[in-house]
Amino acid sequence: MATPFIWQEPFPHERDLTEYYLFSDQHVSVNEVDNKTLISVDPQGLTLLAKQAFYESSFFLRTAHIEQVASILHDPEASENDRYVALQLLRNAEVSARGILPNCQDTGTATIVAEKGESIWTGCNDAEALSQGIYETFQEHSLRYSQNAPLDMYTEVNTGTNLPAQIDISATPGEEYKLLFINKGGGSANKAALFQESRSILAPEKLIPFLIAKMQALGTAACPPYHIAFVIGGTSAEQALKVAKLASTKYYDTLPTSGNELGRAFRDLHLESTLLNASRELGIGAQFGGKYFAHDIRVIRLPRHGGSCPIALALSCSADRNIKAKINRHGLWLEKLEHDPGRFIPEKLRGPHHATGVKIDLNRPLSEVMSELSHYPVGTRLSLSGPLVVARDIAHARLKARLDAGVALPDYMQNYIVYYAGPAKTPEGSISGSMGPTTGGRMDGYVDAFQAAGGSLVMLSKGNRSQQVTDACARHGGFNLGSIGGAAALLAQDYVSSLRCLEYAELGMEAVWMMEVKDMPAFILVDNKGNNFYRQFEQRHCCDLCPSQSLK
Numbered sequence: 057m058a059t060p061f062i063w064q065e066p067f068p069h070e071r072d073l074t075e076y077y078l079f080s081d082q083h084v085s086v087n088e089v090d091n092k093t094l095i096s097v098d099p100q101g102l103t104l105l106a107k108q109a110f111y112e113s114s115f116f117l118r119t120a121h122i123e124q125v126a127s128i129l130h131d132p133e134a135s136e137n138d139r140y141v142a143l144q145l146l147r148n149a150e151v152s153a154r155g156i157l158p159n160c161q162d163t164g165t166a167t168i169v170a171e172k173g174e175s176i177w178t179g180c181n182d183a184e185a186l187s188q189g190i191y192e193t194f195q196e197h198s199l200r201y202s203q204n205a206p207l208d209m210y211t212e213v214n215t216g217t218n219l220p221a222q223i224d225i226s227a228t229p230g231e232e233y234k235l236l237f238i239n240k241g242g243g244s245a246n247k248a249a250l251f252q253e254s255r256s257i258l259a260p261e262k263l264i265p266f267l268i269a270k271m272q273a274l275g276t277a278a279c280p281p282y283h284i285a286f287v288i289g290g291t292s293a294e295q296a297l298k299v300a301k302l303a304s305t306k307y308y309d310t311l312p313t314s315g316n317e318l319g320r321a322f323r324d325l326h327l328e329s330t331l332l333n334a335s336r337e338l339g340i341g342a343q344f345g346g347k348y349f350a351h352d353i354r355v356i357r358l359p360r361h362g363g364s365c366p367i368a369l370a371l372s373c374s375a376d377r378n379i380k381a382k383i384n385r386h387g388l389w390l391e392k393l394e395h396d397p398g399r400f401i402p403e404k405l406r407g408p409h410h411a412t413g414v415k416i417d418l419n420r421p422l423s424e425v426m427s428e429l430s431h432y433p434v435g436t437r438l439s440l441s442g443p444l445v446v447a448r449d450i451a452h453a454r455l456k457a458r459l460d461a462g463v464a465l466p467d468y469m470q471n472y473i474v475y476y477a478g479p480a481k482t483p484e485g486s487i488s489g490s491m492g493p494t495t496g497g498r499m500d501g502y503v504d505a506f507q508a509a510g511g512s513l514v515m516l517s518k519g520n521r522s523q524q525v526t527d528a529c530a531r532h533g534g535f536n537l538g539s540i541g542g543a544a545a546l547l548a549q550d551y552v553s554s555l556r557c558l559e560y561a562e563l564g565m566e567a568v569w570m571m572e573v574k575d576m577p578a579f580i581l582v583d584n585k586g587n588n589f590y591r592q593f594e595q596r597h598c599c600d601l602c603p604s605q606s607l608k
Contacts, residue, residue, distance in 0.1 A: 073309075079381075079390045084388070093175055095175050095231055096178075099180040102180075103189040106186040106190055106193075107192045109235075109379050109390060110193040111155075113237055115152050124281070126146060129143065136346075137342070144546060145374050151549050160239075160241055160492060160545075161491055162242055162375075164241045165242075166190045166219075166237075167222045167237070168238075169302065170235040171226050171228040171234045174227065174229055174230065182223075190218065194217060200478070200490075201214055203217075236305065236380055239378075241375060243494070243495050243519075244373040246495070249368070250368050252366055253266075254364070257365055264330060271338075272593075275497075277541075279343070279373040280348070283373075286369055288355065289357055290368065301370045311356065322356070324357055332350060335353065336350075340593050373542060374541065412437065413577065414438050417442055418472070418573075422473070425514065430583065435579065438578045439576070439577060439578075441574050443472055444474070444571055444573065445558070446571050448477060449494075451560055469506065476494045476499055476515065478494060487548070490544035491548045491571075492544030492547060493517050494517065496518060497519055497520070503534075507528050513533065514536075515534070516539055517538065518538060530585060537578045537579065538578060538581040539576075551574060551576040551577075552573055554570075
């Protein structure tokens with residue numbers, strides 16, 4: 057007997073628990089056409105909604121996220137470094153909420169995922185109207201243009217608008233237009249991953265260690281504490297990746313918690329708890345050792361083709377920049393974000409904000425700085441004051457081309473700490489735009505050659521570096537320092553004394569800059585003896601998973 061046709065919504069959300077506010081009761085009208093209700097939305101309404109949504113999500117965070125960060129301060133099991141990072145993230149949110157310096161220097165790829173009800177009529181190209189709003193926000197505020205357009209396979213130019221955006225709109229039943237706006241930074245986007253597995257992975261003794269290993273491999277380059285999402289299964293690899301991305305924004309939090317024989321998506325709360333507990337045992341913590349590698353973990357199970365089992369991983373970082381919106385017969389609605397994050401900072405932690413740690417004077421030859429750093433073990437907290445050079449991906453590529461052509465590295469690469477960063481636009485009256493570190497791992501391939509040529513002997517970035525960097529530092533006497541990821545607005549306001557362009561001004565945020573800092577916090581992560589701060593956590597977890605194997 058044939059199985060009867062039964063339609064089931066693949067992603068059955070329960071009621072939306074989001075708290076919205078009415079942004080505007082204009083730009084919407086209700087009409088009756090052929091005995092059907094038609095909700096007309098003026099294209100200008102889409103533009104205004106997108107403009108406000110990307111403004112809000114650039115400067116404000118969700119209250120629930122802020123509460124999770126603040127809870128670290130009160131957890132007796134949190135490490136000192138966990139609490140220190142959490143405090144800096146709260147202070148950063150407080151600075152950003154003034155609406156001048158964005159939460160993160162990487163103001164992201166503008167992404168919109170929308171469900172357009174069948175009764176909604178716009179009479180326009182919705183993606184164009186929404187993109188106009190994105191354009192206006194990035195033109196009017198001190199945000200960063202991060203999108204590069206290819207002129208050919210190898211030549212690119214910055215678009216100067218942060219467009220194009222990624223806009224996905226699907227048709228659904230109903231009288232509402234539901235939208236999710238995401239500012240997706242490169243650091244967190246780069247951690248999305250797909251693993252093509254088979255049915256054999258679907259056993260607890262295999263799946264759980266597999267997921268823990270993938271979680272540990274994330275490292276710290278995307279600014280933890282993270283919101284991590286795993287998707288097990290999927291009717292295609294593409295579906296698995298998309299669902300993982302949305303799950304990391306809490307988009308699927310109201311899915312059911314059990315499956316059925318029709319193949320609905322569901323959350324596995326038990327596995328989520330197991331993995332969250334495992335993340336706290338990794339020891340990596342909120343960037344520099346401790347418990348808080350992740351705020352939470354989502355695990356979603358999807359149906360799959362019998363011959364494949366995709367597993368997708370995605371995360372949202374400490375700059376958890378998402379905002380929901382909806383349009384209905386009553387107007388344009390936006391999710392309420394937290395506009396007073398300072399209320400979560402205990403008064404006892406206010407006062408002088410200079411970083412505690414070993415004070416390092418950068419107003420002297422780099423050789424003297426390196427000699428002083430050699431006296432301290434990895435993990436030591438520092439307070440940096442003085443000049444340093446700011447350079448990142450494209451600048452490194454250009455310098456490497458010069459080196460390959462037989463031209464020496466410029467003096468600034470040999471005489472100063474090199475900070476991997478790219479600033480957002482500088483607001484009027486400010487010294488610098490938001491200026492947080494970028495992922496150090498992207499520059500790993502340059503380190504040995506640069507250090508051999510006398511450059512990049514002390515680097516400052518975020519995240520763990522590869523073994524080749526540790527080896528290069530041991531070979532050439534270099535150091536890699538870590539900066540707190542996710543506190544770009546705070547750094548620009550409290551720690552930057554001056555900023556000027558040195559070279560490649562045409563590259564915008566990718567140019568080379570000279571920056572002076574005062575009491576900027578940092579940590580020694582790799583020293584000149586071949587010690588790597590993060591290696592201890594890798595070794596400990598390997599021993600936990602493989603107790604019968606000794607590390608050599």
